[in-house]
Amino acid sequence: MSAKPQKRRHRRAEFLRRVRLYLESDVTLHGITHDVSTHSVAVFVNLKNASALYGAVAAGRAPLSAIKGKLLGQTALLEIAEEGLDPINFTIQRVEPSWKKGFHLFIGGRFVNADEFLVKKLEQVCPALLPGPRQREVYVSEGLPDFLEDLRRLRAEEFVCEFSNGYHNVRDHRDLVTALAAHHEFPEEEIYGIKLLADEALMNAFLYGSIEPGRDRTQLRALLAPGRIYLAVRDYAGIEFDDFPYHFRKERADQRGGLSLLEELSDDWQVQTVPGEYTEVCFFKAVASPSSP
Amino acid sequence: MKAELIKHESGRNTYALKGEIVNSADFAFLDACIEEKLSVHLDLSGITYINSSGFGGLVEEAMNFTEARLELILSGLAPGIRKTLAVLGAEELLHFKD
Numbered sequence A: 001m002s003a004k005p006q007k008r009r010h011r012r013a014e015f016l017r018r019v020r021l022y023l024e025s026d027v028t029l030h031g032i033t034h035d036v037s038t039h040s041v042a043v044f045v046n047l048k049n050a051s052a053l054y055g056a057v058a059a060g061r062a063p064l065s066a067i068k069g070k071l072l073g074q075t076a077l078l079e080i081a082e083e084g085l086d087p088i089n090f091t092i093q094r095v096e097p098s099w100k101k102g103f104h105l106f107i108g109g110r111f112v113n114a115d116e117f118l119v120k121k122l123e124q125v126c127p128a129l130l131p132g133p134r135q136r137e138v139y140v141s142e143g144l145p146d147f148l149e150d151l152r153r154l155r156a157e158e159f160v161c162e163f164s165n166g167y168h169n170v171r172d173h174r175d176l177v178t179a180l181a182a183h184h185e186f187p188e189e190e191i192y193g194i195k196l197l198a199d200e201a202l203m204n205a206f207l208y209g210s211i212e213p214g215r216d217r218t219q220l221r222a223l224l225a226p227g228r229i230y231l232a233v234r235d236y237a238g239i240e241f242d243d244f245p246y247h248f249r250k251e252r253a254d255q256r257g258g259l260s261l262l263e264e265l266s267d268d269w270q271v272q273t274v275p276g277e278y279t280e281v282c283f284f285k286a287v288a289s290p291s292s293p
Numbered sequence B: 001m002k003a004e005l006i007k008h009e010s011g012r013n014t015y016a017l018k019g020e021i022v023n024s025a026d027f028a029f030l031d032a033c034i035e036e037k038l039s040v041h042l043d044l045s046g047i048t049y050i051n052s053s054g055f056g057g058l059v060e061e062a063m064n065f066t067e068a069r070l071e072l073i074l075s076g077l078a079p080g081i082r083k084t085l086a087v088l089g090a091e092e093l094l095h096f097k098d
Helices: A052-058 A065-071 A116-125 A144-153 A167-183 A188-208 A246-252 A258-265 B029-035 B052-067 B079-088
Strands: A017-022 A028-036 A040-046 A075-080 A088-097 A104-111 A136-139 A157-164 A217-225 A228-235 A268-274 A278-286 B002-009 B012-021 B039-050 B072-075
Touching: A017 A040, A028 A075, A040 A088, A065 A088, A144 A217, A144 A228, A144 A268, A144 A278, A157 A167, A167 A188, A167 A217, A167 A228, A188 A217, A188 A228, A188 A258, A188 A278, A188 B052, A188 B079, A258 A278, A258 B079, B012 B052, B029 B039, B029 B052, B039 B052, B039 B079, B052 B072, B052 B079
Parallel strands: B012 B039, B039 B072
Antiparallel strands: A017 A028, A017 A075, A028 A040, A040 A104, A075 A088, A088 A104, A136 A268, A157 A217, A217 A228, A228 A278, A268 A278, B002 B012
């Protein structure tokens, strides 16, 4: 069996600006953006100085998750500091509470009117923005090509399917992947980890990959050989994965969220996004098995 | 996930949980216990699966109980699940009785 691949990653270009977020409820949130594209934005806000609306949260009397429902679907105004841009309308489509640190919130959304004028202005603000779809490799596994070559050499069994988004499909396909891993000689003590990894990739597609009717499909591709699995889950929404700038990633490193789980339980993993087209999360794992060459 | 109150004694409720914990909202019933200043013991022997979202919900509740100077004690979690969740820091972030 090949040695466990070494994990080396590239980070995508950062775009750090202070922002203000004006919500429908006359609440203003302060934070940063690290990720503005021509159609979407991701911001990281601090709730500590928010108004009375979040008083209970700030005082520790209510979980942050309680405000998630209030924010999803809202149209908010984004003001990027020091850039001379008029506030931009966007619809909040993703809210992630920082459940350990308590006061930070990740908010992602799409611009309501991403017209030519706005795109031009955004390109002036961030010259790295390119018009049209582009692939952004949020996390790149350098060990993946070797692993796939190994699977080809072993004549791995391929399993591909596409299904509509829905929690029952997440559960059914999670259990299917688990059964496939058991059939391909993954030992009992590794099966639960494979189940969690599959769940994580599928839940990501379920939660963030169904923004428009007709585009709520999820594709699952698995390659399996004795004691080896590669799993890729693709959704067709193309909402960019949140990649926190270094200091925030450092801060979040102990939050034990889904990404930590992929990092801890797989040999390596990768996320690729073409904004507005697809997002694909994949992982691979190999264990010693009786029939490993 | 299903939660059944199996014991109520002075200052503490004991619930038996069954099924899968896959959503942090599964623990909404614990908010009432905090409001009533009750510590809670969760018997997890009927739990067959916990994903990262469910685990996050457990940790969040543990923090809420600690902040309210109450206890959230867990027991009975299957060793395979507990071992896997240990990589996410379960042993440090949660209070297991067994």
